[in-house]
Amino acid sequence: MSKSHWLALVIGNSRLHWAWFNAERLQAAWDTAYLPASIVQKLASCHDITDFSQEILAPRAINITSPPIYIASVVPSQTAIWRTYPNLHEITLAQVPLQGVYPTLGIDRALALWGAGATWGFPALVIDAGTALTFTGANGDRTLVGGAILPGVRLQFQALGERTAGLPLVDPQELLSPRWGLSTPTSIQSGVMYTLIAGIKDFVNAWWQEFPASCVAITGGDRTLILNCFQLQHPDIAAKITSAPHLIFQGICCYWASLEE
Numbered sequence: 398m399s400k401s402h403w404l405a406l407v408i409g410n411s412r413l414h415w416a417w418f419n420a421e422r423l424q425a426a427w428d429t430a431y432l433p434a435s436i437v438q439k440l441a442s443c444h445d446i447t448d449f450s451q452e453i454l455a456p457r458a459i460n461i462t463s464p465p466i467y468i469a470s471v472v473p474s475q476t477a478i479w480r481t482y483p484n485l486h487e488i489t490l491a492q493v494p495l496q497g498v499y500p501t502l503g504i505d506r507a508l509a510l511w512g513a514g515a516t517w518g519f520p521a522l523v524i525d526a527g528t529a530l531t532f533t534g535a536n537g538d539r540t541l542v543g544g545a546i547l548p549g550v551r552l553q554f555q556a557l558g559e560r561t562a563g564l565p566l567v568d569p570q571e572l573l574s575p576r577w578g579l580s581t582p583t584s585i586q587s588g589v590m591y592t593l594i595a596g597i598k599d600f601v602n603a604w605w606q607e608f609p610a611s612c613v614a615i616t617g618g619d620r621t622l623i624l625n626c627f628q629l630q631h632p633d634i635a636a637k638i639t640s641a642p643h644l645i646f647q648g649i650c651c652y653w654a655s656l657e658e
């Protein structure tokens with residue numbers, strides 16, 4: 398198997414995100430739950446990940462021997478588990494060619510922004526609808542303008558369900574419920590989703606006031622849910638937001654390519 402095959406692993410606060418690349422070509426992408434240390438150790442000592450790919454790594458067999466893994470993690474306890482893997486390359490903020498970043502900026506945010514700028518040009522704004530929902534923007538000089546962090550979709554529902562006596566845990570719905578709820582679950586749906594949509598609209602409009610021609614890309618596990626709800630409320634704005642499921646992988650691929658130069 399060619400040495401141009403490699404894996405990207407993004408460790409988010411909810412789960413693992415995997416991609417298999419052949420050089421700069423994305424072959425497959427998939428998500429898994431966190432893996433226990435014992436499995437990671439087995440993977441580390443195994444010379445062929447095919448055995449693991451069916452059950453654990455991917456819904457398809459990946460025929461690669463000890464592939465390098467390029468890892469970007471915002472969960473240090475999970476990163477520690479993966480350090481036992483022999484062919485591991487940890488990506489740090491210092492390796493991302495953006496100016497003006499602050500030391501604690503999430504590597505996932507930096508990579509997604511790099512990926513967006515490399516693909517659609519700078520300025521660029523990224524919305525990552527993950528465990529947390531983040532906005533991260535850079536100007537035409539690839540300098541970080543800044544961003545914002547709020548609880549993600551599921552986290553908002555969880556906070557209400559877990560921190561109140563009277564509210565049930567409600568699953569996010571693909572369809573936008575009526576704004577004026579007439580039951581507890583629909584009131585929660587309304588409150589979370591209409592407020593999220595209004596907030597996102599406000600942030601992207603503020604961004605476009607400063608950078609009218611900028612691309613705005615959305616990624617993360619709740620990307621489609623948010624875009625669908627957005628579409629119903631503000632189809633004009635929704636049409637200008639790019640759905641980009643692999644944005645962080647695009648950034649990791651830029652990093653990989655920079656090593657090859």
Ligand SMILES: Nc1ncnc2c1ncn2[C@@H]1O[C@H](COP(=O)(O)OP(=O)(O)O)[C@@H](O)[C@H]1O
Pocket residue numbers: 408409410411412413526527528529549550551552569617618619
């Ligand atoms: N199987 C799943 N596990 C966890 N979250 C999921 C799953 N399927 C969809 N989601 C949605 O994805 C969101 C998390 O986004 P994701 O990008 O996976 O997070 P992170 O990168 O922070 O781990 C949650 O808010 C949830 O609504």
Ligand SMILES: CC(C)(COP(=O)(O)O)[C@@H](O)C(=O)NCCC(=O)O
Pocket residue numbers: 408409410411471501502503504505506525527528529530531546549
């Ligand atoms: C904001 C985040 C929690 C988002 O993580 P995610 O929702 O993707 O799991 C992560 O990027 C992080 O820990 N950032 C550090 C703080 C910062 O970016 O300012």
Ligand SMILES: [K+]
Pocket residue numbers: none
């Ligand atoms: K945290």
